[in-house]
Amino acid sequence: MLAERLAHLRPSGIRKIFDLAESIENPINLSIGMTDFDVPDPIKAEAKAWMDLGLNQYVATQGLPELRELLRHHLKQEGLHFEDVVVTSGVTGGYVISMMALIDPGDEVLIPDPRFVMYSFIVELLGGVPKFINTYPDFRLRPAQIEACITPKSKVLILNNPNNPTGIVLSPDELKAIAAVAQKHNLYVVADEIYNKFLYDRLPYKSIANFYEKTLVLRGYAKSWGMSGWRVGYVAASSEIVESLKMLQHYTYVCAPPFLQKGALIAENFDGSEIIARYRQKRDLIYKGLNEFLRVEKPQGAFYIFPEVPRGTGAALVARAVQKKLLVVPGSAFSEQDTHFRVSFAASNESLEKGIEILYDLLKKN
Known part of the structure; x- marks a missing residue:
């Protein structure tokens, strides 16, 4: 059975x-x-060089210090002053351990619909309750839509920006309004920003973390640099949350492949x-x-x-x-x-x- x-x-x-x-x-x-x-060749070359040099064993669960330091630096350039960063086994791994850290059985997770397929299934595996927010027909998330779905059991709002499957990008003003609702109801926001490099109309792009502290930002390299098989991503959050994520990752994925983290260092500065x-x-x-x-x-x-x-x-x-x-x-x-x-x-x-x-x-x- x-x-x-x-x-x-x-x-x-x-x-x-x-x-x-x-x-x-x-x-x-x-x-x-x-x-x-x-x-891109420079990223592959860096990873291969470190693999050949023998960087093939376990490293610290939270990731290589030099990669984490560079990530914090780049986040600060965006006005995002996170206390800490943990390098994860892709954004998927980051999402799984983030939800493990945040929700208990019976907690409700607000998910704008349509959404990436994995979000609701992981919530259900952990005993949580997905509550879908209908964003049809224009797929833009509005405060009133969120308010209509909130109950005393609501704990987390998931935000995928830019969005899969719609390609919609929420504006800074829209994010400010969403952040105000999250703050009013003391929600955590899990911001999946894996597509943050793919922006086409030169519109101003902000993370919701620019407007709300109780945000976990999830980013990675799978989409931006064709590294989907490398399984390297990261979660930026408060030090309390990152400490929990480190513990959860230690007992699940252990660490992202270290020589591939070296490749991610090059990817961070790649044009x-x-x-x-x-x-x-x-x-x-x-x-x-x-x-x-x-x-x-x-x-x-x-x-x-x-x-x-x-x-x-x-x-x-x-x-x-x-x-x-x-x-x-x-x-x-x-x-x-x-x-x-x-x-x-x-x-x-x-x-x-x-x-x-x-x-x-x-x-x-x-």
């Missing part, structure tokens, strides 16, 4: 598509949130402006193409677009797209609704153009 907690889990809709991709010959894969470029410029062009290409026949919000960050299905469900559209070898993800993988679907534009321009053409044929010609 397996553990009862597994009853709350179901396979991720994204992983189902990922598995499907392996069974289709030459698919047009616009489903996975994985960049279409390799780790990615050329990459962002290319992805801005991809964003423009996919938005222009889909906006001609679908209702869709223009993404300002990350590398996803979340169009509305004009009729039927997202799942039904995805099933039809698969028959044309196009892989996209139904909105139900990210939401309590199945009215949209997610397209990743972390792909070649040729694949994006083919994807637009197939979707047009499916939705306009039939």
Whole structure:
């Protein structure tokens, strides 16, 4: 008999598509949130050099001192004066131990919907109660929406900015208003900012931590520099929380791979402006193409677009797209609704153009 907690889990809709991709010959894969470029050579070279030098054993659970010091320095440049930082096993590992540190069984966690697939399942595994905040149709989180979901059991608000799956980026004014609600109700905010480098419209970007102290900021390198397999991220928070995270990580992931942390040191100072410029062009290409026949919000960050299905469900559209070898993800993988679907534009321009053409044929010609 397996553990009862597994009853709350179901396979991720994204992983189902990922598995499907392996069974289709030459698919047009616009489903996975994985960049279409390799780790830049200077970052790889640094990691390999330290691996060859023998930096392959355990290191301090909280991470290499030089990386943590650089992270604190860069955060201060953004006006974020965190007491401490812990290097984690990717942002996913950082999220898991953060929720382990914050919630008890029965605590409610407020999650804007649509959302990244992992958030609610980890809450349920820990005995917490996810409460979804409906942000349709424009996907912008407003104070009144949060207030309507708050109860005496509410403890944590999760904020993903820039957002997966919508690409929405909340403005500093919006974040100030959200921070005021969090402060009023003494909530912790877990801010997943893994896409903070992918910003396209030169709008001012702030972390909610600029406006609210009880924030845990989660960032990493998987998206920015194609390092998704390296599993290096970090959580910045108060010293009390970081001490708890260190203990939890010690008993779970132990530490992020040390030679890869050395690579992250180079990544912290790497100029990615050329990459962002290319992805801005991809964003423009996919938005222009889909906006001609679908209702869709223009993404300002990350590398996803979340169009509305004009009729039927997202799942039904995805099933039809698969028959044309196009892989996209139904909105139900990210939401309590199945009215949209997610397209990743972390792909070649040729694949994006083919994807637009197939979707047009499916939705306009039939």
